[in-house]
Amino acid sequence: MVRKAALRSISSEVSSSSSTVPAPVIADGGLVFFGDAHRGHVLSHTFQLMDSQARGFSKLFSIVILMKDKMFLLNIQPYLADCLTKISRELQGYARVVHEGELRAQGSSDRAQRINQGFSSYSSRSLVDLTGKESIFAYLHAHFAFVLWAGSRYLTESITLGSPSVPPWLGRDTEEGFTMVQTDKEGYLMRRMGFGKVEDETDRVDEWTKAKYSLRMFRQMLKDSFLSVCFCALTGIQIVIRGPQVKGICLARNLRKMLPEPLHKLVKTHAESYKAANECRIINLSQDAVAPNPSAGIMRIDLVDDRGKDTVAVCVWEADLPSKLPTLLQKIAKAVDEELFTDTVLDKQLRALVEEWKNKVVCLRKMSSNQDVAKIKKIMGIQQQDQVLITYWYSHL
DSSP states (O other), X not given: OHHHHHHHHTTTOOOTTGGGSOTTSOOEEEEEXXXXXXXXXXXEEEEEEEOTTSGGGEEEEEEEEEESOXXXXXXXXXHHHHHHHHHHHHHHHHHHHHHHHHHXXXXXXXXXXXXXXXXXXXXXXXXXXXXXXXXXXXXXXXXXXXXXXXXXXXXXXXXXXXXXXXXXXTTOBOTTSOBOOOOOHHHHHHHHTTOSOOOSGGGGSOHHHXXXXXXXXXXXXXXXXXXXXXXXXXXXXXXXXXXOHHHHHHHHHHHHTTSOGGGGGGEXXXXXXXXXXXXXXXXXXXXXXXXXXXXXXXXXXXXXXXXXSOEEEEEEOSSOOOSSOOHHHHHHHHHHHOTTOOHHHHHHHHHHHHHHHHHHHHHHHTOOSHHHHHHHHHHHTOOGGGHHHHHHHHTTO
């Protein structure tokens, strides 16, 4: 079905908007909807990329979305059209830069000769050659993954008992005579899923400082204690941080990235006094605050500024790491050590790993019998060393 939809989208299906664009202009071909209940419903976005070696000096591409649910596809069509247009325009921008560079290198003689001949002797080129980006397919995969993720949450069905609840400010008239409405649907979805901007103590730290005190920087600072700190954060062992306010806030913020959004309420990035483990699992105290002694259930991290040198981290925990670390911790350590990952890519990788294991825990909550739980654990690859993490997350999701 996908193959037929792709061939049809670039051969016979034409958008009415594309016919209004002048021929010399390389523009988006527009959005086309076609299909039926048997073959599936298709939303196709066709566009052209400049190619100095192709006939007509351009190539036709199409992004196809195939779905069985016709009404859902049509309802999210405005969102999909906006996303696909942004993707195609970025690709066209990359291709335009490559095309202009090739024209300057070839000169006008080669172009005029090909126009007179009417054909090209060059072989077909891939998207990597047209855009000049070796990682273009990874780039597209990231975009498509986000479109699928956000698109599935664009419209949701829920059972409402009684009158539907709405925000108290929605529809209220202001003093100037305006009515308040909500239009930022995408931003609302991101905040709802815990990926939007949340006002907390970390917002008092400027972006340059956040980038400086990244997870990799704390990896170097904590040294051999890094895995122990991550293990405590993932399994619910309380971590008490004391030190300079900014550094403590950044450390708590980086540890919070390893937890799903419902567990973020157990992370206190700045507190004046100590709180018990049932209130906070990760707490950052001021340097003068009273902190409990370390034990098997409490890890103490003291950040000490050495004179003229970097900060020294003193970690004390009256327990040892298990012989086999949880699978999620192993993947986090591997991602942190990956030199090809920038800090931005590392943050996205951590988010993906946390979401993966959050979904596994949610699946386990839906199981009714112990036999079903054992089977689903085997299917999802949950091993014995992961049980301590599963138990902690299970009680808060």
